[in-house]
Amino acid sequence: MLRFAHLIEPLDAAPSERPFITHWIDEDEQSTVTFGEFRQRARAEATALQQHGLAAGDRVIILMPQSIGAITTFVATMMLGAVPAFLAYPNFKIEPEKYRSGLSGVSRNLSAKFVVIDADFPEDMLGYISLSGGTKLIRAGTATESPQPATPARPAAHAEDLAFIQHSAGTTGLQKGVGLTHVAVLRQIGHLSTALKIDPDRDKIYSWLPLYHDMGLIACFMLPIVCQVPVVMQSPIEWVMQPESTLQIIDHHRCTLAWMPNFAFQFIPRRTPQSRWADYDLSSLRLMINCSEPVRASSMMEFQRAFSVRPEVLQTSYAMAENVFAVTQSDIDRGPTTFHAEARHFRSQHRILAVAKSDKGSITFTSSGRLLPNQQVRIVSTSGAPVPEGYVGEIAIQSDCLFQGYFNRPDLTSQAVRHGWYHTGDLGFLHGGELYVVGRKKDLLIVGGENIYPQDIEEVVATHPAVHDGRVIATGIYNSDLGTEDIVVVAEVDDPLSLSNSIDLEIEIRSRVVGSLGFAVRKIFFKPPKWIVKSTAGKVARSTTREKLLKEHPELAAGI
Amino acid sequence: MTTEKQQMIGYIAQLLRKPGLEIDENTPLVSSGLIDSMALVDLLLKLEELTRKRIPAAKVQPKDMDTVAKMFATADRIGKPRKQL
Known part of the structure; x- marks a missing residue:
């Protein structure tokens, strides 16, 4: 070119x-x-x-x-x-x-x-x-x-x-x-x-x-x-209303190539009546590339099975605006590789230990493919030093198509680009020459393809006088129907009267969140004092509290 | 109030599942944060079904969906007669 x-x-x-x-x-x-x-x-x-x-x-x-x-x-x-x-x-x-x-x-x-x-x-x-x-x-x-x-x-x-x-x-x-x-x-x-x-x-x-x-x-x-x-x-916006139109268009125009974020691979089959799945001929498709959200093999499989797409059509890529677009692309003749890691080491130490697929408690990752020419990736720790092989760290990149900087924002540019490496804020690991992206640094919530910081929500909820100061957590809970995360908030209230009158309180808090941040939360739980788990440093422990919430409300994990 | 509006209110109440919450055709839904953006898609689809019109989504703004009354006014303004399948 x-x-x-x-x-x-x-x-x-x-x-x-x-x-x-x-x-x-x-x-x-x-x-x-x-x-x-x-x-x-x-x-x-x-x-x-x-x-x-x-x-x-x-x-x-x-x-x-x-x-x-x-x-x-x-x-x-x-x-x-x-x-x-x-x-x-x-x-x-x-x-x-x-x-x-x-x-x-x-x-x-x-x-x-x-x-x-x-x-x-x-x-x-x-x-x-x-x-x-x-x-x-x-x-x-x-x-x-x-x-x-x-x-x-x-x-x-x-x-x-x-x-x-x-x-x-x-x-x-x-x-x-x-x-x-x-x-x-x-x-x-x-x-x-x-x-x-x-x-x-x-x-x-x-x-x-x-x-x-x-x-x-x-x-x-x-x-x-x-x-x-x-x-x-x-x-x-027309697509969101009629996701079935993807099938109509590909069939009618005999399209060969498409890119979509992960959630679309489930959204389309789930929003198309099953009685019509077989009406569409997607045989013209050569490549359909899953890109821009962490890739889940189960989402791609759902799409592939619903519409009888050849498995080799489904591909993956890791891309970002700062690199123009793609850093990696799966090998189109082979498709993305999957990797089974031992869950306990991954969760506690971010360590990647290969196990057999059948192992109980294994986590499956789908690769985003190999580096495109003239792209380099390093997996680094918070200090910026490369982490040993077999560990998860932040993905840093260098390439011949990297951006010049954030327009008019040298401050943001120097935070993100250090010693010639762009620090993506994504967490991942390399294995066998392929990149696996596992999630976002900083507890980021990804809701419908949008990045949402829990701290922003917590701050707003905590402004309500009924809420115990600083005792709020916001978290994302994967909604398997939507293929994305729902925002769930837990807040402690001091006055037992507030608990019994929670509908009014919920309405007030919801309008505060919408008014300040511009998005709505899916569920708010009010709990008595000392319900939220705190870390030894006295900060709210978001992930431990999240586990407690899921234990007490198993319907959340089931996506109900 | 028309039957269609009543059906829409019933649908919203069912979607929100909040016993004790009263909704009428002028209750703000979007600006109050009661409805999140994913649920708005369902509401627009329901509106198409109840009015038997195709509503070009790209022409709908948040204020057009804020209350049940505004939703039906929007359908009247920009909806196209639905092709019979």
Whole structure:
């Protein structure tokens, strides 16, 4: 892929007649643009944006629903050497408080020249876009009215220039903007497309993934541009409503490649009536890659069995925005390897001892594959020193496509990148040349693909006067129906009257959590004083208390 | 109140499983934190079933789902007649 100097070159060279993006709305409504049509539209929009005063190096925030129009604006911006960033468009599932604080924080940090929104952008959210320092709001479509699509006077893009900013996942509006250069993106796509044996004459990608995350942006938008591969996409929110549409689309469009987070592998079969499982023909699928959440073999197997997918289709990858995208990829001819570890040593010492699969109390890990070319991984302790082989530690990476730093945040960059190694905050181990990711450092909860810190929730719950100060824990309990974690809170209350009146108390606390953090908790348990276990240092012992809770409420572990 | 709204209230009560909690068509559900975002998906699907309409999810905002009354108003505003299967 290094034959291209920047990301617009492959678009210029793409065959005009080849379909590029098909946007699936439902079975009756779809639209497709070819590479040629897309190029024309993007050039026309670039010309208009240039007339508005957009120049190389300027940032542009794109706040539009997932659509061909949003992608056109992104590419038009890049054509001028300006730096676009997609932000999440508000939808009914986004909690308004969380969305507002995220929007105001992220837009302030980017200090963009333009914020491009669509005609339907909700008025009540407009006030949260940071428009300080001369940022201008533009309605999409107004920029495309240029009568004559022309080639904009494009500054020569350099490989080392910033191409765009993608945001890493994060809670409470602290999403970090990851600045990526043209060359880093091109190298990543070069490594990935070789590992996946991408063939533009044969492959077609399916995606429901949001464009503001790496899987949707890199694998399902940048890779199609650079490799000139067609992609069929739908809006993530439409997908959540109708996960069965994944099956309809792959079948109808004969898609060959898709990426999905772990929970989707169970969500789709569980939300599709079993009587219709056999109606779909997924034989066109070459690779379906489980990426972005810890991989569970059982989830992939559920999908494979429900829809009679060939086992070799199911693959894994470990990826993050800071590395453009993938660090590892399972060997597509063999599939991911599984490893059975002795549970007691793993839980108590983070030590990995191989045992037979049949051993009682063994834990099964599924590998995320081997390192892509020019990627290095180290497993390190909290001090940053490499841990001995056979132990779990934090995953640190170095590569030829690593990010330049968090945009405008040198403080965060120096925390994350130390001596040239990016410290991912993920825990894992290496075995037989493959990487196994076991979870998140810092007790992170992963709920529906979102990272949530228990400390944030505990702090808010503890502000209620009925709750004993500091005696709260928040934890995640795996919900096997949803394939993700539920947030469960335990709080001690001093007054026995509060215990008997717990409905009112619960409502008050729930609204505090939503008001401050923007997400809701699944269950709140009120307990008498001294119920929560404390460590010897006098701090609440989250994991021991969690075990006590599960013992007293076995229905939680059963997912009821 | 229509039968459909009553059915929706019954469905929400069943989902929340909180004896003693009274819900009517104007009870805030999203802004009060009673309903989490995963459950909202179920509510929108139920709304499609009760109104016999397809509701384009990408056009629905949280405020549109805050109360039972607002849910039905949203369905009237943006719902498309459902294709018979």
